[in-house]
Amino acid sequence: MEFRLLGSIDACVGDRRLDLGPRKRRFVLAALLLDLNRPVPVERLVDAVWETDPPDSARMTVQGHVYRLRRALVGAEVETDSSGYVLRADPERVDALRFRRLTAEAAREGDEAGAELLEEALGLWLGPALGESRGGKSLEVAAIELEEARLAAIEDLARRRLRLGQPERAITPLRAIVTAAPHQERLVSLLMTAFYRVGRQAEALELYDRTRRLLADQLGVDPGHELRATFASLLTAQA
Known part of the structure; x- marks a missing residue:
């Protein structure tokens, strides 16, 4: 099971x-997976499900979702703990945990090996972390942290590819994320x-001119130092 x-x-x-089943059951599963093999208090599961x-009946509803997850999941076991529940499974079967492992390994490697690990990690992503609807506050925070880790991995990968003299391999992941997040000046x-x-x-x-206008129109600011410096260096190289 993956x-x-x-x-x-x-x-x-x-x-x-x-x-x-329903979204709330998926939110319970996500909260258990993010703390895989560790006890998750019922209160945290409640916080993962309801935005307000x-x-x-929240505790009883969560207990019902856990009961149905126990029946649905194959190759994973949901145990009752003194404070809540523990989902036991192989961390390699959870894409978010595998992503974290691969990026941590990449940080310890040189540019070539690290770049390969980062590409493997980024290849696990199929859409926004935890989907379009992210449940309650604790899942929203977890989703934001995962998205920030994704941006950091893309930036790290791009810098490695540039240092390796492989700019063509940096373009595709950078262009995709810049299209989705055009205010990320370091990635631009x-x-x-x-x-x-x-x-x-x-x-x-x-791209610089488009980003400059976007920052001015939407945020009322000028490009930051790094982006301006990159623009200036490209103009100098052209002269």
């Missing part, structure tokens, strides 16, 4: 997605550099 959090919250056996004040700067190094100078300068 568990997915880097996209929609899913459990799969081979190519078959299990029917996990939970109903009086890296994409500009990659464009320039493969001979696409006009695209690099156009």
Whole structure:
């Protein structure tokens, strides 16, 4: 069985997605997976499910979802703990935990080996962390942390590819994330550099101008130092 959090919250056996039932049950599963093999208090599960004040029946509802997850999951066991529940499974079967392991390993490796590990880690992502609807506050925080880790991995990968003299391999992941998050100036700067190094100078300068206008129109600010410095260095190289 494989568990997915880097996209929609899913459990799969081979190519078959299990029917996990309603969204709230998926939120309970996500909270258990994020603390895999560790006790998760019922209060934290409640906080993962309800965005605002939970109903009086919240604990009973969570217990019902856990009961049904026990029946649905194959190759994983949900145990009752003194304070809540523990989901026991192989961490390698949870894409978010595998992503964390791969990025941690990459940080200890040189550029070439590290870049390969980062590409493997980023290949696990199928969509926004924990899907479009992220449940209650604790899951929202976890999703934000995963998305920030994804951005850091993309940036790390791009810098490694540029140092290795492989700018063409930096462009695809950078362009995808810059399209989705155009205010990420460090990533825009890296994409500009990659464009320039493969001979696409006009695209690099156009990207800067588009980002400059976007920052001015939406945030009322000018580009930061790193992005301005990259722009200046490209102009100097062209002269």
